[in-house]
Amino acid sequence: MTGSAIELSRDAPSAARAPMKHTISVLVENTPGILMKVAGLFRRRAYNIHSLAVGVTEQPSVSRMIIVVEGAPEILEQIIKQLNKLIEVVKVNDVTGFNTVDRELALIKLNATPATRMEIMEISNVFRASVVDLTEKTMTLEVTGRSDKIDAIMSLLHKYGIREMVRTGQVTLVRGTQPT
Amino acid sequence: MARQTTPLARAGSAATTKRMTGGQALIECLYRAGVDTIFGHPGGAALPLYDSLYDARAIRHVLVRHEQVAAHAAVGYHRVTGKVGVCMATSGPGATNLVTGITDAMMDSAGIVAITGQVSTHAIGTDAFQEADVMGITTPITKHNGQVQRAAELPRVVLQAFLIAGSGRPGPVLVDIPRDIATAETEFEFPEQITLRSGKIPPAVPSPNQIAAAAALLRQAARPVIYAGGGVITSNAAPELTALARRTRIPVTTTLMGKGGFPETDPLSLGMLGMHGTAYANYAINAADVILAVGVRFDDRVTGRLSDFATGARFIHIDIDPAEIGKNKPAHVPIVGDAKEALRALDAQTPPPDCEPWHRQIAEWKARYPLRYRQTGDTIKPQFAIEQVYRLTDGRAIVVTDVGQHQMWAAQFYLSTEPRTWLTSGGLGAMGFGFPAALGAQIGRPDALVCALLGDGGFQMTLQDLGTAVEWGLPLKLYVLDNGSLGMVRQWQQLFYRERYSHVFLKNPDFAKLAEAYGAVGINVRRVDELEPAVRRSLEVTDRPCVVAITVDPEENCYPMIPSGQSVKEMIVEDDRIRD
Numbered sequence: 001m002t003g004s005a006i007e008l009s010r011d012a013p014s015a016a017r018a019p020m021k022h023t024i025s026v027l028v029e030n031t032p033g034i035l036m037k038v039a040g041l042f043r044r045r046a047y048n049i050h051s052l053a054v055g056v057t058e059q060p061s062v063s064r065m066i067i068v069v070e071g072a073p074e075i076l077e078q079i080i081k082q083l084n085k086l087i088e089v090v091k092v093n094d095v096t097g098f099n100t101v102d103r104e105l106a107l108i109k110l111n112a113t114p115a116t117r118m119e120i121m122e123i124s125n126v127f128r129a130s131v132v133d134l135t136e137k138t139m140t141l142e143v144t145g146r147s148d149k150i151d152a153i154m155s156l157l158h159k160y161g162i163r164e165m166v167r168t169g170q171v172t173l174v175r176g177t178q179p180t
Numbered sequence: 181m182a183r184q185t186t187p188l189a190r191a192g193s194a195a196t197t198k199r200m201t202g203g204q205a206l207i208e209c210l211y212r213a214g215v216d217t218i219f220g221h222p223g224g225a226a227l228p229l230y231d232s233l234y235d236a237r238a239i240r241h242v243l244v245r246h247e248q249v250a251a252h253a254a255v256g257y258h259r260v261t262g263k264v265g266v267c268m269a270t271s272g273p274g275a276t277n278l279v280t281g282i283t284d285a286m287m288d289s290a291g292i293v294a295i296t297g298q299v300s301t302h303a304i305g306t307d308a309f310q311e312a313d314v315m316g317i318t319t320p321i322t323k324h325n326g327q328v329q330r331a332a333e334l335p336r337v338v339l340q341a342f343l344i345a346g347s348g349r350p351g352p353v354l355v356d357i358p359r360d361i362a363t364a365e366t367e368f369e370f371p372e373q374i375t376l377r378s379g380k381i382p383p384a385v386p387s388p389n390q391i392a393a394a395a396a397l398l399r400q401a402a403r404p405v406i407y408a409g410g411g412v413i414t415s416n417a418a419p420e421l422t423a424l425a426r427r428t429r430i431p432v433t434t435t436l437m438g439k440g441g442f443p444e445t446d447p448l449s450l451g452m453l454g455m456h457g458t459a460y461a462n463y464a465i466n467a468a469d470v471i472l473a474v475g476v477r478f479d480d481r482v483t484g485r486l487s488d489f490a491t492g493a494r495f496i497h498i499d500i501d502p503a504e505i506g507k508n509k510p511a512h513v514p515i516v517g518d519a520k521e522a523l524r525a526l527d528a529q530t531p532p533p534d535c536e537p538w539h540r541q542i543a544e545w546k547a548r549y550p551l552r553y554r555q556t557g558d559t560i561k562p563q564f565a566i567e568q569v570y571r572l573t574d575g576r577a578i579v580v581t582d583v584g585q586h587q588m589w590a591a592q593f594y595l596s597t598e599p600r601t602w603l604t605s606g607g608l609g610a611m612g613f614g615f616p617a618a619l620g621a622q623i624g625r626p627d628a629l630v631c632a633l634l635g636d637g638g639f640q641m642t643l644q645d646l647g648t649a650v651e652w653g654l655p656l657k658l659y660v661l662d663n664g665s666l667g668m669v670r671q672w673q674q675l676f677y678r679e680r681y682s683h684v685f686l687k688n689p690d691f692a693k694l695a696e697a698y699g700a701v702g703i704n705v706r707r708v709d710e711l712e713p714a715v716r717r718s719l720e721v722t723d724r725p726c727v728v729a730i731t732v733d734p735e736e737n738c739y740p741m742i743p744s745g746q747s748v749k750e751m752i753v754e755d756d757r758i759r760d
């Protein structure tokens with residue numbers, strides 16, 4: 001395992017940049033049911049949702065959803081028009097191809113014995129992951145970065161035996177003064 | 181955040197702030213929204229709402245026998261008056277019974293508000309008695325829905341519902357009111373006007389550049405056709421459409437939902453297009469070089485196989501809903517805006533295109549492929565029955581249909597000349613729609629002649645509300661075309677399933693006796709010579725509904741027909757037997 005190999009996997013064209021994958025930012029009024037309304041529009045067209053992250057914004061009454069989806073562009077255009085019609089939706093923006101900061105967080109709990117611990121620590125250092133829990137048999141890592149970075153560390157960790165893992169889904173902001 | 185503001189229909193009867201129960205606040209809001217009629221049915225969770233309704237003097241409540249009827253009646257009321265229709269039901273089974281009617285309103289863009297009682301806030305989500313997740317159930321079938329979570333927000337939620345239901349592209353809005361909120365007494369504040377985030381009501385005025393582009397395209401057209409739909413009716417644009425078409429002499433075909441948007445008696449009218457449209461409308465649209473599509477949504481019953489639809493045409497598409505433009509067919513000139521505004525602007529800029537050969541071609545198609553059937557012998561042809569009703573009502577009735585063969589024959593043979601006089605379930609095609617929608621229409625237009633043309637199958641889905649129509653003394657005419665079968669399905673089984681008639685024949689009651697049992701007038705018609713006297717008699721009844729059950733030829737099929745998913749090339753123009 002060398003650093004350069006890892007660099008390469010970071011820069012390789014990833015699924016996130018493949019033409020059919022889109023990152024949509026949806027600002028919504030914080031009301032019960034809105035998540036279902038938004039998700040329902042994707043479900044109806046059988047549009048594949050890769051991840052959906054949602055949380056409150058600088059305005060307490062407004063939440064932002066970052067939805068990463070994949071599918072035919074004409075259908076996505078339809079879905080975005082339909083999203084715009086929802087009364088609770090404040091703004092929809094397809095930020096695919098924009099200059100953005102994209103991040104995702106994962107917690108990975110894997111089998112770790114005293115014999116494999118050091119090796120795992122080494123991998124985690126390269127990815128700037130941190131060890132957030134340690135037991136006789138397990139180790140839990142927290143890793144943050146672009147989704148493809150998380151994919152990369154996952155592929156290296158597989159051989160130790162991943163017991164459980166959870167990912168937040170991608171969150172995104174457009175860089176600079178331009179709003180997302 | 182920018183907002184759009186709309187004043188209310190009526191000033192309130194109360195001061196802007198008043199102490200009252202949630203139920204009373206609801207009534208106050210309905211009054212302010214201009215509501216005069218509610219179609220509804222009470223129940224446990226709706227008891228506090230109904231208790232408040234007991235004192236409401238300015239609002240009448242029509243007690244229906246099934247909540248589906250309430251929703252369809254609200255649509256009927258909306259269609260003829262242009263006002264938002266209102267239906268109301270209790271939680272659980274009451275609300276689920278509304279679902280078909282709400283879905284119909286969604287598919288056909290009808291502005292209604294549905295109010296449902298709900299179990300108390302603390303019990304929601306516990307499988308409480310008569311609890312249904314109405315928000316979850318109705319999210320995909322409403323333009324918008326909302327549950328009142330705190331009493332104070334009730335006025336805003338209810339008044340917004342009316343604004344949303346009636347504006348832009350109209351649609352159903354559901355308001356779910358938990359029992360404790362309806363009961364609680366609070367200081368309510370009633371807004372003087374309603375606000376919505378900007379952009380939620382689409383702009384009515386179209387872009388002048390797009391109008392100019394459309395006018396330029398039309399001016400050069402050699403084979404232009406106007407394809408007009410439900411949006412023309414909604415936007416009250418029939419006069420503008422008629423003016424534009426007559427001045428430019430561009431032929432007009434209307435969808436099932438657009439009937440009445442342009443007089444079908446006008447020589448420029450091609451009648452309805454699509455699966456059961458006239459042969460000449462389908463030939464014309466498929467040969468056109470420029471199509472002005474206005475207030476239509478390129479439904480598959482109109483286009484058939486999309487890739488084969490009007491392949492040589494460039495499209496101008498006017499719609500108030502941006503999501504409709506380019507949904508099924510790309511538009512060369514997309515125009516987002518109100519049909520009335522757009523047609524008026526176009527009329528000012530479009531010189532008549534030079535297309536005499538086109539007019540000759542259309543005249544030839546009309547002469548060669550007229551709509552026709554053959555009435556021989558004693559057995560009544562369904563088309564003949566409809567033509568008789570058309571003739572004896574001078575074509576002036578508000579016509580409401582159910583769903584099936586009779587619906588298509590009604591579309592073909594009862595020519596519409598005025599907007600808001602043709603009511604049908606197009607997008608959902610919900611059997612059981614016709615009679616309730618006619619009931620709502622008659623309540624909305626008490627002086628109008630309202631005729632329902634129904635199938636024996638569909639009528640039996642909602643006929644229990646004859647009781648309601650009798651109770652209100654509604655002089656509805658219900659013509660039931662009794663072919664002893666689910667005719668449209670039987671036709672498909674004959675044509676596409678090798679005459680394997682699987683569960684389509686009906687053992688029917690004596691409809692006249694049934695009507696009489698409810699206190700309505702009932703007439704059975706079996707022979708062709710009985711038809712005219714029976715229709716005449718029905719038209720003389722003024723104080724109650726009249727059911728005329730007409731036994732019609734059970735083997736008649738509806739043509740022309742473009743089989744599902746096919747194109748004009750596969751059109752069956754007429755029954756072979758007709759030429760014998």
Ligand SMILES: Cc1cc2nc3c(=O)[nH]c(=O)nc-3n(C[C@H](O)[C@H](O)[C@H](O)COP(=O)(O)OP(=O)(O)OC[C@H]3O[C@@H](n4cnc5c(N)ncnc54)[C@H](O)[C@@H]3O)c2cc1C
Nearest residue numbers: 409410411415435436437454455456475477519606607609
């Ligand atoms: C058994 C059966 C057979 C059928 N066969 C046929 C057939 O042969 N031919 C046929 O035509 N239909 C047929 N239909 C009906 C068909 O399914 C559709 O309901 C119908 O074609 C849709 O009509 P429309 O395109 O006018 O759109 P509507 O459903 O009436 O939609 C109206 C459109 O206008 C827009 N709009 C609303 N307000 C405005 C405004 N103010 N300004 C501008 N735009 C506005 C809306 O956004 C929408 O896009 C059949 C239905 C059944 C049940």
Ligand SMILES: Cc1ncc(C[n+]2csc(CCOP(=O)(O)OP(=O)(O)O)c2C)c(N)n1
Nearest residue numbers: 584585586609611635636637638666667668
């Ligand atoms: C609620 C509902 N169920 C089923 C259908 C499918 N369907 C469409 S037309 C039709 C037959 C209608 O029969 P009838 O009411 O007798 O009218 P007809 O076709 O004979 O004129 C059926 C079953 C429907 N449209 N709506």
